Amino acid sequence: MDSSNHNWKSQISLFLTAQTITLFGSSLVQYAIVWYITLTTSSGTMMTIATVCGFVPQIIISLFAGVWVDRYNRKKMIIVSDGMIAAATLILAILFLAGYKNVWLLFIVLLIRSAGTGIQTPAIHALIPQLVPKEQLMKVNGMYSTITSLMMVLSPAASGAILSIGPIESILLIDVITAGVGICILLTLRLPAYLLPKNQSKSNLQGIAEGFAYLRAHAFIKRLLMLLVAIMILASPAAFLTPLMVSRSFGAEMWRLTASEMTFGIGAVMGGALITAWGGFRNRMHTTAVACALYGLMMIGLGVAPLFLVYLICNVLIGITMPCFNAPITVLLQEKVEPSMHGRVFSFVQIASSCALPLGMILFGPLADVVRVESLLIGTGICVLVCGVYTYFSKRFVG
Incomplete structure (x- = not known):
């Protein structure tokens, strides 16, 4: 543009x-x-x-x-x-x-x-x-x-x-x-002129194959998608099992479950406003990595929260980190992927997002019946924190 x-x-x-x-x-x-x-x-x-x-x-x-x-x-x-x-x-x-x-x-x-x-x-x-x-x-x-x-x-x-x-x-x-x-x-x-790619006669399957070939040829983009999938799988206990934890540990009152959902949403609105006003670090991956590490810390906070108020504060902070993690990844893909491949790469992101959370629930959902949800949050939170620290310092995530 x-x-x-x-x-x-x-x-x-x-x-x-x-x-x-x-x-x-x-x-x-x-x-x-x-x-x-x-x-x-x-x-x-x-x-x-x-x-x-x-x-x-x-x-x-x-x-x-x-x-x-x-x-x-x-x-x-x-x-x-x-x-x-x-x-x-x-x-x-x-x-x-x-x-x-x-x-x-x-x-x-x-x-x-x-x-x-x-x-x-x-x-x-x-x-x-x-x-x-x-x-x-x-x-x-x-x-x-x-x-x-x-x-x-x-x-x-x-x-x-x-x-x-x-x-x-x-x-x-x-x-x-x-x-x-x-x-x-x-x-x-009114859209600016966009030059449609050549070879429009290729079949859909050939177009999909081109997308996978593009991913294989661009290691950084592939690593971004792998990071996104890994974090979403690890985040699934925080996304889906916290209502179960709230009802077991703090009480099954409806207002508690409503407060849990609303605080996350309010935090996400605040996080979106923050990344809009701030724009993140100059190095986009550093923004994602720091948000990832903070997300992991707040997941641990959810697991160790002694009071419901402390849990809600951690939930707001988790909501704030989410846009700060996702927005830089979206921007990096928009910047680094060729315009003629944007659709295919973002479709891969959509598939990864649609698959990762259900996969995480298949893994962690049954565990929640034999292990305390708090323990799952602490364990997965540590993993997310480690992923964030690794991403920040790793040269493999230099775009």
Whole structure:
């Protein structure tokens, strides 16, 4: 992107506004569907099916989506995926209003929404460098992280409030409206010229193979992805098992579980604002490494917290470190990966993110029934801390 383009601020403002609106509607529906399934079935099996429907399509389609994002207009890819999700949600709303309230319809919509997310996420990360000068990428990615974190805080409360006074159909229709508004805003977005890659006649499988070959040829990018996967697996106890720890060690009151979720979200908003204003160290990997080490320390803090208040403070601090860990990695990939490969590389990131946390839960979830969650947090926290220190001092992570 040519930094002489003085119009980039208005264009990225339009883009982030569109994403905020559509993300809010999507988050409302995501919570509403999960709660509806929980309240109407009270079935662990049904919740497991819902979780699978939310993860598997993303993983499968992301491989192909990366190729599509690199070959076609990225703005149109985002619009098409938004439109596909909105159409599925509208059909579901109509069927529910007509009285066809079968839970399996929700699973079908979750599958479609997951597939749309698998296309949308790499397209968003690949589009941002087209709009933003390189020297502003950290701040803009920090803004985007702040927006997504803010949705984590606001959406559960808003979704619960709407469901308390109206049916689930009202939230489904809100999502359709927000998607429509977001698409209309995106249609006004003017992208700088982007030269589509040659060899468009190659098959999708050949495009995927090119992506893997690119990773093999770029050791630093490969190490970044490996670090991301390792940290996400190790962080899974902090991500998923802390409600279990809170109920066992501090009390099973609902306000404690709510406070646990909200403090992390508030911390993530603060972290996004911090990385936006600060921009991180000059060496981007040092920012990620320090955030990683602090994340590990705070995981240990969660495990040894003698009081619930101390636990909440550590939870806020963990939330702050998350954007400071993720944003520099995103910016490094946007800077160092060739624009013609952005889609494929970010699709690999999406696949890694979608696989790592479930893999971590497969490993640590059963252990939580035989080992105290606090012990798991301390053990994995030490590992994360060691990874952060190693990353900071290792020459293998010099970009």
